[in-house]
Amino acid sequence: MSPPPPPPGQLGGVPVVTVEAPGSDPSRVLLYFHGGAYAIGSAADAASLAADVSRRCGVRAVCVDYRLAPENPFPAAVDDAVAAYRALLDQGTPGARIALVGESAGGGLTVAVLVALRDEGLPQPSSAAVFSPWADLTVSGASATSKADVDPALTAEALRTRARDYLGRTNGTEPLASPVFADLTGLAPLLIQAGSHEILLDDAVRLAARAAADDVRVELQVWPQVPHVFQSFAVMLDEADEALQSAAAFTRAHWSAAAKAAAETMPDAARDAALPS
Numbered sequence: 001m002s003p004p005p006p007p008p009g010q011l012g013g014v015p016v017v018t019v020e021a022p023g024s025d026p027s028r029v030l031l032y033f034h035g036g037a038y039a040i041g042s043a044a045d046a047a048s049l050a051a052d053v054s055r056r057c058g059v060r061a062v063c064v065d066y067r068l069a070p071e072n073p074f075p076a077a078v079d080d081a082v083a084a085y086r087a088l089l090d091q092g093t094p095g096a097r098i099a100l101v102g103e104s105a106g107g108g109l110t111v112a113v114l115v116a117l118r119d120e121g122l123p124q125p126s127s128a129a130v131f132s133p134w135a136d137l138t139v140s141g142a143s144a145t146s147k148a149d150v151d152p153a154l155t156a157e158a159l160r161t162r163a164r165d166y167l168g169r170t171n172g173t174e175p176l177a178s179p180v181f182a183d184l185t186g187l188a189p190l191l192i193q194a195g196s197h198e199i200l201l202d203d204a205v206r207l208a209a210r211a212a213a214d215d216v217r218v219e220l221q222v223w224p225q226v227p228h229v230f231q232s233f234a235v236m237l238d239e240a241d242e243a244l245q246s247a248a249a250f251t252r253a254h255w256s257a258a259a260k261a262a263a264e265t266m267p268d269a270a271r272d273a274a275l276p277s
Contacts, residue, residue: 107133
C-alpha cells in the first residue's frame with residue numbers, strides 16, 4: 001500500500017505539498033510543477049517523483065498546486081507559479097538557493113516562469129530541469145505526427161483539446177504559454193530531458209535550440225525508446241534512474257556554482273561557512 005500523501009500547505013496563497021527526507025538541507029529548495037496538460041493532475045499526484053528528485057538532491061521539494069483549466073485558463077498557472085516563487089524569496093530564500101523542476105505541462109510552465117521572473121525583474125533560480133516539456137501549445141512539432149505510433153501516453157488531438165481549454169482566447173504562440181516562441185535571453189541554466197518515443201520530442205529539441213540561440217546555458221538529453229516522463233519509472237527503468245541522477249547532479253552543480261559566486265564577495269570567515277562541504 002502506498003503511503004498517504006503529505007499534508008497540503010500554502011505558499012504565496014497558492015496550495016502546495018512539501019516533501020522532505022531526513023537529513024535534507026533546509027537552506028535549499030526544489031520548486032516542482034506537476035504535469036497534466038494544465039487541466040488535470042495535482043501536487044499530491046506529483047509528490048512521488050518530486051520526492052525522488054529531491055532525495056537525490058538532498059533538499060526538500062515544494063510541489064505547487066496551480067489552478068487548472070478550463071475553469072482557470074491562462075495565465076492562471078503562470079501567476080500561481082510565480083506567486084509561489086516570490087513567496088520563497090519573501091521568506092528569505094534567495095534565488096541562488098532555489099531550483100525549478102517540472103514535468104510535461106509543468107516543464108513548459110517551468111520555462112514560462114523563468115521568462116516571467118526575468119520580465120518582472122525578479123532573480124532567477126540557480127537552475128531549472130524539465131522532463132518531457134510541453135512547450136508548444138500549437139502542437140506544431142514534427143514529432144506530433146512522426147512519433148504518434150510509438151507514444152503510448154499522448155495524442156496530438158488530446159493535446160490540442162487541452163490547449164484550447166487552457167488558452168481560451170489567447171493565441172497558442174503566446175510566449176508565456178508556449179516558451180518555444182519566447183525570447184529566453186537571461187534565463188537560468190536549463191536541463192531538458194526527453195524520450196525518443198514521445199510526440200513531444202520536438203518540443204524538447206526546439207526548446208533547447210531556442211535557449212542555445214538566446215545564449216542560455218542549456219543541456220539536452222534524449223534517451224532512446226523510452227516514453228513521456230519516463231523518469232517516473234525509476235524503480236523499473238535503468239534509463240529513468242540514470243536521468244534522475246543526471247538531473248540531480250545538474251541541480252547540485254549549479255547550487256555549488258551559485259554558492260561559490262556569492263562567497264567571492266564575502267569576508268573570509270563567512271565565505272568558509274557559505275561554501276558547500
